[in-house]
Amino acid sequence: MAKLMKNDLDRIKQAHQDTGKDWIKVGMSTCGIAAGADKVYDLFVEEVKKRKLDIQIKKCGCQGMCYSEPLVEVRVKGLPEVIYGRVDKEGVMKILDKHVCANTLVKDSIYELRTKR
Amino acid sequence: MDTKIVFIKDTNTKLDTTRDFYAHFLNLLRENALEDKVQVVRIADIGIYDQGLVVKFPDENIIYANVQDKDLKDIIAQTIKEGKVIKELLFKAQPKQLRIVLRNCGEIDPENIDEYIAQDGYQALAKVVSDYKPEQVIEELKKSGLRGRGGAGFPTWLKWKLTRETPEAQKYVICNADEGDPGAYMDRGVLEGDPHSVIEGLILAGYAIGASKGYFYVRAEYPLAVERVEKALKQAYDYGFLGKNILGSNFSFDIDIRLGAGAFVCGEETALIASIEGRRGTPRPRPPYPSVKGLWDKPTAINNVETLANIGPIILKGGSWYASIGTEKSKGTKVFALTGKVKNSGLVEVPMGITLREIVFDIGGGMLSDKGIKAIQTGGPSGGVIPKEYLDTPVDYENLQKLGSIMGSGGMIVMDEDDCMVDIAKFYLGFCVDESCGKCVPCRIGGYQMLSLLNKITESQGKIEDLDKLKRIALAMQKASLCALGQTAANPVVSTIKYFEEEYRDHIVNKKCRSHKCKHLLNYNVIQDKCKRCRVCVINCPVNAISGDKEAGFFVDPKTCIRCGKCFEVCKFNAIAKE
């Protein structure tokens, strides 16, 4: 591809501004993957496809809370952004069923560390 | 009125009543006919510890701590109904963590360069290649006060200046990502979570010192980090952040990856250089320093991952911004890998000057078990243990060194009363003995001899003169080893002897390990009062060390016993004593 110039940077930055779209982010560093994040990620992708949900599944690095991996951060309009910890297959289903589809938070599995942002 | 969301954290806290706080809260809401309007969510971890009950309104970002039973009514009446803030209940502490290095980790997709750019990525590079002279970059770094995060804390600007000023056409920069301290994984976190931040730092380093080529030296045991760095490099090439005429400027720069083959010592810069050159990874004497004679004998600046990840923000926000964080001599933040007997193990990034106590208790959430904290190990195998008496020491390079430990690369291991200090020293020394390159005598033989003395001590063969021998060899290692690995390998032993000599004496003189860690010093005995004569221990003992009969009771023969602990494990009546 063509090499970028300085103003291209701003263009890309603009294009990637937050659009407010819903997403699910899975922590996919070694700590997460060791705790099963890859399976969690795959299941999210599979289920979202199956259920035809309009939500993006993203990967991200280590949030730092390695003790509670796999970590899944969810943003759905109308609910606060939260991080779910120790998410397993069952957790994935709960998050989709409740948080994404029913607009209620999944209790007892939120890790809301104040360090985030 | 929309549904209001309330987070509560009510576990591990003492209520003023025995009532279930959660149920009580729901009841109160019902009484106020608010049950449909308010969603109460119990949270597993809210990041605030030892502050009793915590109630948080995430939308308004209102946090109440130490909430009492009686406060609930006010919260419902004022905050939920009226939207007013109750000042007396507010949790006022500032956030302890400050993320500069980890700014994008967990935020962006590390495999997508656009997301990095969206977070102002490569803006520093753009700014520098168009507006800055290399000297200005170094000047900005000087203002920032950034010191090398690899462990020794050498001022980064000075390293770059010296490399820049060595007259030679070809120069190199290297990113040292051969992280190897046991329990430390800061660099891995950054490389996996935000590889572009390090790449940008490396390119900026290349620009500042006048290098046209950079290397990533990543340990092969980090396959994911390697994969992500490789992807990131390719993207950076595609976008023209690497290669010829970067962002339309005259500056051209290339980066290659080299994998470390599993030698800890290759994190030492001269050994790292030897390794890249294809030679046996052993350190060579300095001077000449790599800034004068480095890779292929050319001036080379070697910087650690974390150091490089700091460069972009420093350029963008200015050196004085960075210098406003931290202590007088140690500026900015430091990432620690907090592990051990702490509740929240993980990566934390804190401003320099924070106390150890804050890290362990306010960020780490305190101890994992009810055993009290005994010490903190920092600096990995080159560091030392800091006993609990010094928990309030502000963390910076000088303070940790004064305490007989070092900042190191950022490993921080919390230990409780179950941790035997002799055993800990043995573990770290054993690591260095395994990882010694074998080049120089003090490290190669000294480390081995010290380890054998520690083995003797933990296996009940210790003699009191062994302590002097340990100290004597330690001094020789510190003074006469060639590289930092050898010079510091004895630190865990020296610092544990300094603070916990009593424990050593206990092992040697009384043949006792108060933490019950050293199994050769343990004795298993049957507590006759508690023993129900069920013979389970007798049946399970693999060496038939337990004998006796129902009348006289059962006894463990210490000579036959191999201290496997099986009897202790299988006894249902806690009738086996371990001492």
Place this chain on the structure above:
Amino acid sequence: MIKAKINNLPVEVQEGESILDAAKKAQIKIPTLCKHPDLPAGAGCGLCIVRIKGTPKMLRACCTPLEEGMEITTHDPEIVAVRRTVLELILSNHPNDCLQCGRNNNCELQTLVADFGIREESFQKFLPDVAKDDSTRTIVLDAQKCIRCGRCVKVCQEMQNVWALSFLERGFCTRISPAGDIKLADSPCIRCGQCSNHCPTGAIVEQDETARVWELLQNQDKYCVVQIAPAVRVAIGEAFGYPIGTNLTKKLYALLRRLGFKAVFDTNFGADVTIMEEGSEFIQRFLHGKGTLPLITSCCPGWVDFMEKFHPDMVDHFSSCKSPHEIVGVLSKTYYANKKNIDPKNIAVVSIMPCTAKKNEIIRCEEMYASGCQDVDVALTTRELARMIKQAGIDFVNLPDEDPDHLLGDYTGAGVIFGATGGVMEAALRTAYFLLNGKNMQKVELNQIRGLEGVKVAEIPINGKKIRVAVAHGLNHVEYVLDKVREAEKNGEEMPYHFIEVMACLGGCVGGGGQPYGVTDELRTKRAAGIYQDDQGSKLRCSHENPFVQQLYKEFLGKPLGEKSEHLLHTHYQARPVYAK
């Protein structure tokens, strides 16, 4: 110049000089076991630590350059205590075999331990469980005695560019061995023995064959003859307290007779014969275009081995002439045997050599058996001879001077300078000049190709022609010369040289791997000076003038490169694998 203070004494040295060397100039000895004057500092042993005012650390004197204004303390109680601990640590990893060791009484570690007055073992003994490697039958590797100073590895890799030795494993298990943990004989080792010469302990020693020589001397059926190489005569004295470079040729003749040898010859005679052959070979190639130029000397067996393994494309350039001691060997069992009417089978030839590779050369190919049996039976090093002298109870120093035995014992000045780098070339050119010009050079000394410069090049005008020569010694200097030849060959240009001399060891044979320990450039220069003095003092200084050589050709060989010469005095070369398996 750098001005600084060591132990409060002002010192002034060149920029870049190490604290260790600077201290030496102030008569201060800082102990070290890994630093050798021939080699760059390896910084392995940790004994040479010193204190520099203003730094909390102790620094290594061997690799820290003296800087302006430094104030250095080399000895104080703490420094000495640390050194002592380090030394004791080395001892804890070294067997107490001193009395049976090849280096007993001549060991750097032993000396230092004695100096420090260490009387007890503080630390537990841990010895590596490694077997001796005597597979080469020239050099014995006893890794158990190794202190991992790394000198041998540096010598083998950096000085000799052979890369037979390396460090294997790491940490406490670090040991010296050929890469891949194979036997030395299967490795690229060329048996130059420089490792044994630089080893501070008995971890690498020459294969001792003195017992075999004693046995031969005792054997009534054997007619034992002996020869001494040029470089031996100026080095053996070091074992008996003589000033370095003292020429003891005539004492050696007397000594060897006392040891029981029936005839005492001199390799220098063989060198004169070599020149007749090799000189003629050169003329053939240079003047008559028969054979490839440049001609490359082949009297150094280490170099021959190195060429066959690493530079086999150079085979055609090599002089096919055997090395001088092989010539004396084969002539002893043919010419001499004939004359004296002795059955060659009963003759035993012992060569006293400055070299370990000679032990291997005597069996290297079938041409070494040209007499019908092995031409040279045993090759001893200078160090082994010194031991034999001491064992025999001979008061060497007070021996009278004697002369060699005739036929194969008398030599010219050209023969003796073989022992120093450039000597073979110089001797050959003296005779080549004669062959081309019909008269001797006016001034036979060719100073351009003497001395310790790694590569020496010169143009020698002879009879209107210019002979371009190159001399290299120390195998790391060879590639430069050979690459020039290759480049010219590739580009079809004129050859940069007509004649190349190579010696595997730095300084030539005076610095050979079998010479007394402690070699330095200063030593090499002094030994070489002894050799050049011998030449200077010789009545005859060109090989072709040697009356016994002339007699040899007249009565026995016919002419240089004649049929008989070709059969007895020449050999062949072939490519050999770098690794045997």
